[in-house]
Each structure stands twice: as structure tokens, then as C-alpha cells.
Amino acid sequence: GENVEQHPSTLSVQEGDSAVIKCTYSDSASNYFPWYKQELGKRPQLIIDIRSNVGEKKDQRIAVTLNKTAKHFSLHITETQPEDSAVYFCAASNGNAGKSTFGDGTTLTVKP
Amino acid sequence: DAGITQSPRYKITETGRQVTLMCHQTWSHSYMFWYRQDLGHGLRLIYYSAAADITDKGEVPDGYVVSRSKTENFPLTLESATRSQTSVYFCASTLAGGPEQYFGPGTRLTVT
Numbered sequence: 001g002e003n004v005e006q007h008p009s010t011l012s013v014q015e016g017d018s019a020v021i022k023c024t025y026s027d028s029a030s031n032y033f034p035w036y037k038q039e040l041g042k043r044p045q046l047i048i049d050i051r052s053n054v055g056e057k058k059d060q061r062i063a064v065t066l067n068k069t070a071k072h073f074s075l076h077i078t079e080t081q082p083e084d085s086a087v088y089f090c091a092a093s094n095g096n097a098g099k100s101t102f103g104d105g106t107t108l109t110v111k112p
Numbered sequence: 113d114a115g116i117t118q119s120p121r122y123k124i125t126e127t128g129r130q131v132t133l134m135c136h137q138t139w140s141h142s143y144m145f146w147y148r149q150d151l152g153h154g155l156r157l158i159y160y161s162a163a164a165d166i167t168d169k170g171e172v173p174d175g176y177v178v179s180r181s182k183t184e185n186f187p188l189t190l191e192s193a194t195r196s197q198t199s200v201y202f203c204a205s206t207l208a209g210g211p212e213q214y215f216g217p218g219t220r221l222t223v224t
Contacts, residue, residue: 006154009152032211034211034212034213042217043202043215043216043217043218044155044202044215045215046212046213049212089154089155093211095211098142098143098145098160098162098206098207098211098213099145099157099160099170099211100211100213101157102154102155102156103154104152104153104154105154
């Protein structure tokens with residue numbers, strides 16, 4: 001089955017700096033790569049996603065890049081703000097039964 | 113989102129007792145999922161269901177039972193609770209063919 005590895009497990013940045021979280025996947029059939037944000041005590045919520053036919057996608061301060069050859073994808077957050085502090089999960093899906101395999105999460109702390 | 117709810121939100125039970133966690137969604141999503149979230153392990157899939165009366169095992173199914181007699185409900189039962197099942201449980205759903213998952217608010221279960 002699919003295996004998703006996520007790094008780093010914790011990340012601390014100063015407000016205004018950029019943050020990068022990286023994930024690798026094992027199944028070359030995976031074609032959908034979402035990122036979820038989970039604030040403390042809340043449910044995970046989708047913040048951005050990318051499909052395998054696209055190399056990069058941006059949404060304001062958030063961007064995701066995908067390298068299919070290397071089987072890795074990354075989340076980039078620019079101009080970080082304290083409200084970006086949360087746990088971020090990457091996931092990979094091949095569209096099979098809607099299942100996604102999740103990484104173990106990255107705890108991002110943005111210091112004011 | 114009010115569209116997917118879980119009950120109870122918090123539960124304390126004793127080792128050996130049976131406990132059922134409820135999940136209800138109002139979107140008529142075909143696929144539903146149960147995850148457990150433990151520190152350092154991200155979201156691990158317990159069971160999933162593609163439609164009413166169709167269920168399948170995920171990554172960590174041992175000790176759990178599910179049923180899905182109606183599209184909107186997907187209860188998870190711990191037949192004989194163990195301390196290792198202390199966790200936060202999230203239910204999720206997704207449209208047929210759509211891998212984005214919508215999570216419920218979670219149930220924090222403590223087994224003493």
C-alpha cells in the first residue's frame with residue numbers, strides 16, 4: 001500500500017518568515033495530494049491540494065509543489081502569521097475508494 | 113461544518129466495556145471513514161465504507177467493528193475497550209470519486 005513520510009515533525013519560525021514542509025510518497029499511482037490544517041482541538045480541514053497533472057499551485061500565501069518523478073511534494077507558506085500555527089498533514093490518494101494515506105503531521109509554531 | 117457530526121464528543125469508559133461512537137452526515141456522501149489520531153502517528157484509517165452495507169478494513173481495524181445500514185450513519189463500535197484504544201477518533205466523508213475528505217469534530221475517548 002501507499003506510504004507517506006512527512007518532514008519535519010516540528011517546525012518553528014519567526015513571524016514573517018517562510019515555512020516549508022515536505023512529503024514523499026511510495027505509490028506511483030497516487031494522483032491527488034491534499035494538505036490539511038488542524039488547529040488545536042479542532043478537526044483537520046483542507047487548505048490546498050494538487051493533482052498529478054500540475055506541478056505547482058498557489059493560493060495567496062500558500063503554495064504546493066509536486067515532483068512526480070521524485071515522488072515528493074511540498075507545502076510552502078510565505079509571510080507566516082501566528083494564526084498559521086497548527087498541525088499540517090499531507091496525504092496521497094490514487095482515487096481508490098476515496099482513500100487517502102496521511103503523513104504523521106508537522107507541528108508549525110509561528111513566533112510573534 | 114454541521115454537515116458531519118459525531119457523538120459523543122467526549123467519552124470515558126472502562127477496560128472491557130463496549131462503546132459505540134456515532135457519525136452522521138447530511139450530504140449523502142457515498143464514502144465514509146473512521147480514523148484514530150494519536151500523538152506521533154497522524155491519522156490512521158480504521159475502517160471505511162463505500163456505500164450502505166459495504167465496509168472494508170483500513171490500516172488498524174483490530175478491536176473495532178463498523179456497520180452502515182444507512183448512507184448517512186457510520187457507527188464505530190469497540191467491542192471490548194482496551195487502554196490502547198484511548199485516542200481521538202475522527203469520522204470523515206467524501207463524495208463518490210472525490211478524494212477531498214470532510215472531517216467531523218472528533219470524539220475524545222479515554223479508556224481507564
